Amino acid sequence: MTIQKENSSETTPEAQDWTDELERVGFIRSIFLARRWYGADWWFVAISTVMVIIFVIVALLPGLFAPYDPHEIVGSRFLAPGEHPAVPVLIVPVDSPFNSLKDLAVPAGESRPPVGVVQGVPTGGALNELAQVIDDEIKNEPEGLRLRPRINRYPNIEEALQAVADGDDLAAVIQSTEWEGGMAEQFPTLREGQSITGEISSTGGFFMGTNDIGQDVWSRLLWGTRVALFIGFSASIVALVFGVPLGLFAGFLGGPVDRLLSLVMDSLYAFPGLILAIAITAVLGPSVLNVIVAIAVLYIPTYYRIVRGQTLSVKEEIYVEAAQSIGARRAEILWQYIFPNVIPSVAIIFSVNVADAILTGAGLSFLGLGLPPTIADWGIDVARGQRFIQTGWWMITYPGLAIISVVLAFSMMGEGLTEIFNPKLRER
Amino acid sequence: MPDDILYSIRNLTVEYKTRAGAVRAVDDVSLDIRRGEILGLVGESGCGKSTLGKALMRLHTGPASITAGELWFDGRDLVQLSENEMPDIRGAEIGMVFQDPMTSLNPVQRILDHITETIKTHEPQIELEKSDARARARAEELVERLGIRPERLSDYPHQMSGGMRQRVMISLALALRAKLVIADEPTTSLDVIVEAKFLDLLKELQQEFGLTILLITHNIGVVAEVADRVAVMYAAKMAEVGDVNDVFADPKHPYTQGLLKSVPNIRLNEGELYKMGGAPPNLLHPPVGCRFAPRCPHVKDICTKVDPAFEPVEKDHLASCWLYQEAPVNRS
Numbered sequence: 001m002t003i004q005k006e007n008s009s010e011t012t013p014e015a016q017d018w019t020d021e022l023e024r025v026g027f028i029r030s031i032f033l034a035r036r037w038y039g040a041d042w043w044f045v046a047i048s049t050v051m052v053i054i055f056v057i058v059a060l061l062p063g064l065f066a067p068y069d070p071h072e073i074v075g076s077r078f079l080a081p082g083e084h085p086a087v088p089v090l091i092v093p094v095d096s097p098f099n100s101l102k103d104l105a106v107p108a109g110e111s112r113p114p115v116g117v118v119q120g121v122p123t124g125g126a127l128n129e130l131a132q133v134i135d136d137e138i139k140n141e142p143e144g145l146r147l148r149p150r151i152n153r154y155p156n157i158e159e160a161l162q163a164v165a166d167g168d169d170l171a172a173v174i175q176s177t178e179w180e181g182g183m184a185e186q187f188p189t190l191r192e193g194q195s196i197t198g199e200i201s202s203t204g205g206f207f208m209g210t211n212d213i214g215q216d217v218w219s220r221l222l223w224g225t226r227v228a229l230f231i232g233f234s235a236s237i238v239a240l241v242f243g244v245p246l247g248l249f250a251g252f253l254g255g256p257v258d259r260l261l262s263l264v265m266d267s268l269y270a271f272p273g274l275i276l277a278i279a280i281t282a283v284l285g286p287s288v289l290n291v292i293v294a295i296a297v298l299y300i301p302t303y304y305r306i307v308r309g310q311t312l313s314v315k316e317e318i319y320v321e322a323a324q325s326i327g328a329r330r331a332e333i334l335w336q337y338i339f340p341n342v343i344p345s346v347a348i349i350f351s352v353n354v355a356d357a358i359l360t361g362a363g364l365s366f367l368g369l370g371l372p373p374t375i376a377d378w379g380i381d382v383a384r385g386q387r388f389i390q391t392g393w394w395m396i397t398y399p400g401l402a403i404i405s406v407v408l409a410f411s412m413m414g415e416g417l418t419e420i421f422n423p424k425l426r427e428r
Numbered sequence: 429m430p431d432d433i434l435y436s437i438r439n440l441t442v443e444y445k446t447r448a449g450a451v452r453a454v455d456d457v458s459l460d461i462r463r464g465e466i467l468g469l470v471g472e473s474g475c476g477k478s479t480l481g482k483a484l485m486r487l488h489t490g491p492a493s494i495t496a497g498e499l500w501f502d503g504r505d506l507v508q509l510s511e512n513e514m515p516d517i518r519g520a521e522i523g524m525v526f527q528d529p530m531t532s533l534n535p536v537q538r539i540l541d542h543i544t545e546t547i548k549t550h551e552p553q554i555e556l557e558k559s560d561a562r563a564r565a566r567a568e569e570l571v572e573r574l575g576i577r578p579e580r581l582s583d584y585p586h587q588m589s590g591g592m593r594q595r596v597m598i599s600l601a602l603a604l605r606a607k608l609v610i611a612d613e614p615t616t617s618l619d620v621i622v623e624a625k626f627l628d629l630l631k632e633l634q635q636e637f638g639l640t641i642l643l644i645t646h647n648i649g650v651v652a653e654v655a656d657r658v659a660v661m662y663a664a665k666m667a668e669v670g671d672v673n674d675v676f677a678d679p680k681h682p683y684t685q686g687l688l689k690s691v692p693n694i695r696l697n698e699g700e701l702y703k704m705g706g707a708p709p710n711l712l713h714p715p716v717g718c719r720f721a722p723r724c725p726h727v728k729d730i731c732t733k734v735d736p737a738f739e740p741v742e743k744d745h746l747a748s749c750w751l752y753q754e755a756p757v758n759r760s
Contacts, residue, residue, distance in 0.1 A: 139701070318532040324487055324601050325526075326546045327519030340536040 010214060045416035049182045051409035058222055059229040066219035067207075070376035073214040074206075076221070077390075078392050081209040081217075088123045089176040090193035091164060091183075098171055100194040102134055105145040112150040116160040116172035119153045125174050127151065161187050209394040211384060217326050221402055223376040228406060231288065232358035235295035236350055242296070243303025244346055250304070251311025252334050269301040274363055281369045291370045295357045306349055317341075348418045355410030362403050377402050435461040435484065436607055440497030441600045442476070451711045453479040453492070455664040458738060461608065466634055466641045468651030468672070471661035472708060477533050478527075480661070481610045481644045485522050486514055502607065522656065523601020525620050526699055527613040529593035533585035541580040543567035546603045549671075570599045574629065583618040591622035597627065602637065612644045627654050648691055652676060658746075660684050663709050663719040666738055670745035682724045726751055 022252045068074045076087065087125055092098050126150065135147040150396040152169055154160035160172045165187055174183070179192055208217040246265075250258040268276070280294035314320065315338060323337050364370030365379025373380055378399040385396030442454040461467050471477045474686070477576040482488045484499065485496050486506060506517065518524075526532040533542060544563035554627040569576040574595040585593055594614055601609045607715050615623040633639050642656060651658050652672060659669040660681065668681040679685045689702035706723035713723055721731040732751050738748040 137431055308539050319534045321487065322524070322526055322532040322597065322600075323534065324515075325485060325518055325522075325524035327515040327517070327549055328545070329515050330551075332545075332549065337534050337536070341534070 027209065034097045041417075042420075043118055044412050045420065046055065048409045048412035052413055055225055055229060055406055059226040062226050066216075066222040067217040068213065068219040070220040070223040071374065074216050075210045075214050077210060077212055077214045078388070079206050079210040079214075080392070081140055081207060081394050083206075083209065087176050087195040088126055088173050089179060089195050090188050091161060091172045091174060091179060091187075092170070093164060094189055094191045095169075096171070096191075096193075098193065101130060101140075102147065103148055103367045104170065105134070105138060105147040108144050108146045112148050113171075114152055115149040116152045116154055116163045116169040118157055118160055118174065120154055121175075123173050123175065124153060125153055127196060129156045136403050143165075157183060158186070161190060163173035165189050177274045185347075192258065201366050208398050209392065211348040211381070211395050212388055212392070217381070217398055220376045220381055221378070223379065224378040224399065224402065225406070227288070227359050227375055227377045228361065228369070228403070229354075231295065231361040232354040232406075232410075235357040236299065237362070238292060239299035239353065240346065240350060243300040244307050246300070247304040247307025248311055248334060248339060248342070251308040252330075252338060254316060257377075258308070262308070265301040265304045268297070269305070271296050271319045274360060277360055277364055278367065278369055281364055286370060286372050288371060288375070291361055291364055294364070298360065299353050299357065302349060302353065303346065306345055307342055310345055311338055314338045336385055348414055351414035351417065353411050353414075355407040355414065358410070359403065359407050429626050432462050433460045433643075434463045434502060436498075436500040437461075437480075437484070438500065440480070440483060440499065441495045442479050442488060442492055443495045444479075445491045445493070446712075448712055449620055452559045452664050452714075454483060454709065455714075456496075457661075457664075457666050459659055459666060459669060460641075461640060462657070463637050465636070465638055465656040466630070466643055468655030468656050468658040469642060469644045469661065470646060470648055470651055470658060472646060474708065474711075475661045476664040476711075477644050477646075477661050479610055481524075481612045481642065484608075484610055484642070485518050485524060487518070491694070503733055511615050516550070519546055519606065520604045521601070521607050523598075523604075523606035523609045523745040525594065525597045525601060525609060525611040525614045527616050527741065529590050529597060529614075529617065532597055533593055535585055538584055539571075539588070540564065540567055542596065543581075543603050543716075546600050550604050566603070567599075570603060571596070574602075587684070589622075591619055591626060592619065594626055598629070598633070602633065602639075605637065606639075608640045608642065610644070613646070613652060614643075615645070615647070630654060648687065660687070663714060664711055665748065666683070666746075667718055667720070667743075667749075668747040670742075680741045680745065680752060681720075681749050682726050682745075682751070683720045686723075686725075708757060718748070 020279050090098065090101060098104055104115070106113060115127065117127060127149070133148050138145050138147065152160075152163065154163065157174055157178055160169075160174065161183060163169045164172045171193070173196055178194070184192070186189075206216050206218065208221065211217055211220070246261055250261040277294040277298050280297060281290055284290035284293065291356065320333060320337050323333050328337070362369060362377070362379035362382065365377045366383045368383060370379060371377050381399040382396050382403070385392065385399065387395075389396055436713070437457060437459045438458045440454055441452055442670075444451045444453055455476075457476075457480060459467075459671070469477050469480070471538055479488065479492065483494060484501075484506075486494070486499075486509075488494075497507065501517070502521070505714045506514075509517070533539075537545075543562065544567055547563040547566060564581075567581060571581060572578055576592055576595060576599075580592070585596075588596070596608070597614075614630075617625055618626060627650060630641060630643070630703055641653065645651060655672050657670065658672050658675050660683065662677070662681075662683045667678065668675060668684045670680075675684060676688065679688055686702065686704040690704055692701060704723060709719055709722065715732070717730070717732045717734055721727050724731065729748055730751055736748045736750045736753055738746055739753060741747045741749075741752045
């Protein structure tokens with residue numbers, strides 16, 4: 001307190017005004033002061049809430065952030081993060097009018113354009129095939145152009161490029177990575193044209209690389225957020241919708257109803273979580289709905305036990321007896337007196353449960369039991385990446401980190417809220 | 429039942445079923461509560477006075493049950509009513525104020541909702557749109573009468589002091605013009621000043637609304653201050669009932685005598701305060717005969733063998749003690 005006083009006396013008049021203003025603004029002030037009230041937990045909740053909000057936004061609008069379709073093959077396989085895809089590109093003299101393979105087409109009867117390739121690499125074959133495709137396309141057009149390049153094979157890249165520089169060949173076809181990896185400096189009179197396939201961009205790599213079939217890891221990650229959060233939230237909501245009323249009734253009615261329900265719930269609870277989920281999905285088959293059902297069944301006992309326990313203790317509160325003494329009926333007592341006093345603990349379990357459900361969902365997909373493999377899901381991506389962990393670390397790392405951060409964000413929020421709302425824990 | 433008696437308890441027995449056996453917390457108790465009076469019910473902890481208070485509304489739960497007796501309230505025997513009929517009596521005709529005002533209000537409901545819910549529960553005939561405004565107006569009038577500013581109605585219970593919450597509890601009982609208010613140690617958790625104010629308020633309300641109040645307490649001073657009549661309970665039995673002035677001036681039952689002698693007094697010298705020997709009996713195995721016999725300074729032979737009847741000693745002054753009764757002759 002003394003330090004604060006010193007500070008405030010030293011502040012300039014303007015700063016004083018500003019702090020005064022802050023004192024008057026209720027909401028902002030309370031946020032600023034929250035740290036003092038709740039200690040470190042406040043930061044926990046603040047940071048994790050921001051993370052959760054970001055994840056929710058991404059989950060709602062993945063298309064806005066993802067550069068590619070998650071299912072489309074958009075690049076070469078196994079591209080490391082930031083690595084440019086190795087696509088065969090046309091290398092032409094700087095002043096050449098040619099830019100793409102199609103530009104090399106000439107009227108029928110004229111001499112075939114010479115194009116250089118390197119011996120023993122697949123670009124030559126690719127060039128032939130693509131030229132054939134383009135040739136078939138344009139052959140019936142009125143211009144009467146044909147594309148039948150004369151392919152000259154050279155023992156190495158330097159010679160192939162030298163031939164272009166010397167004017168022996170009109171163009172050369174090499175891998176874009178080779179051109180960027182030093183050839184561009186060696187042959188300043190040449191420039192890079194388009195990729196001969198024409199579709200896949202040769203410029204710009206993939207932020208998180210590509211996977212084993214050439215899909216963009218980053219896009220799949222963003223779209224996977226939607227699946228993960230959808231499963232997490234739906235499973236928790238379904239569990240809540242079943243678990244809370246059951247817990248309320250069992251705790252409130254007591255007797256045989258309570259015993260029977262508790263027996264069922266405890267036996268469910270006794271199963272190791274993932275094993276039970278595996279059993280359920282194995283029976284139901286892979287689909288998003290079945291995963292939600294399996295995880296929800298897993299978490300119903302959690303809600304049931306907490307709500308039942310809370311109901312049992314709230315039921316004995318004097319205000320419930322007081323409610324009876326003013327003539328409240330059983331339904332009113334349950335709905336107006338017990339239920340609202342049980343909600344806070346339900347809200348806290350909910351956020352922890354969402355994290356848990358996401359983890360279980362990912363675990364199921366990892367085992368190949370959860371979702372159909374066509375869905376962009378973190379668990380599936382991790383399982384896939386695991387097979388190529390030696391050649392492509394990025395495939396397993398990024399979805400793994402995504403799972404960790406989502407689970408952490410929800411758990412931190414839940415735990416932080418518990419700390420803040422539960423005065424008994426805070427006194428310790 | 430004479431017209432001036434609002435609530436007649438006849439031979440009421442309430443038993444708690446425990447693992448060790450049935451405990452009679454209220455054993456064959458008869459008591460009349462007259463219209464418009466404040467009846468103080470005193471006794472030490474565990475003598476069954478709170479159980480009796482709850483049994484009057486049939487609020488006892490779990491292991492407790494009424495095993496015998498009648499509860500004649502305003503011409504009806506509440507023991508005969510079904511569980512579904514009881515909510516109509518509770519709140520509307522009999523209100524209750526609990527010992528601990530800090531926990532007797534729902535923490536997630538505003539004060540206003542407490543009162544309007546009570547009104548709406550019992551008067552569903554009020555049309556829905558109007559009921560809120562009307563219930564609010566009534567609630568405002570009510571709490572204002574009890575010394576709470578109407579704007580405090582939108583507060584939650586935790587924003588109010590103990591005395592205010594106790595007044596809110598009273599207002600719940602008054603909201604429907606309950607005929608009988610059972611106040612179960614209402615001032616135990618209040619400090620002396622708030623307690624005095626609260627007792628004044630009770631007295632005022634009793635006179636203003638013609639309220640009948642059963643004041644359950646272990647504080648004899650409180651009874652002396654506000655009650656018209658007093659009932660003394662000992663070990664689940666009624667020991668003495670009579671007008672406050674009569675009982676305090678001339679206590680008949682030795683337990684009452686001891687109780688009054690052991691009230692601290694500023695004029696007493698050190699060591700002069702009376703201490704009653706012994707301890708209350710275990711209700712699982714109550715002593716044969718009069719329950720006070722093991723501690724009684726006037727104990728006679730008959731006391732340890734036969735339980736005395738609860739009979740008038742003077743006009744309007746009943747006691748259960750062999751000192752005032754003929755020992756039965758035809759004893760075998």
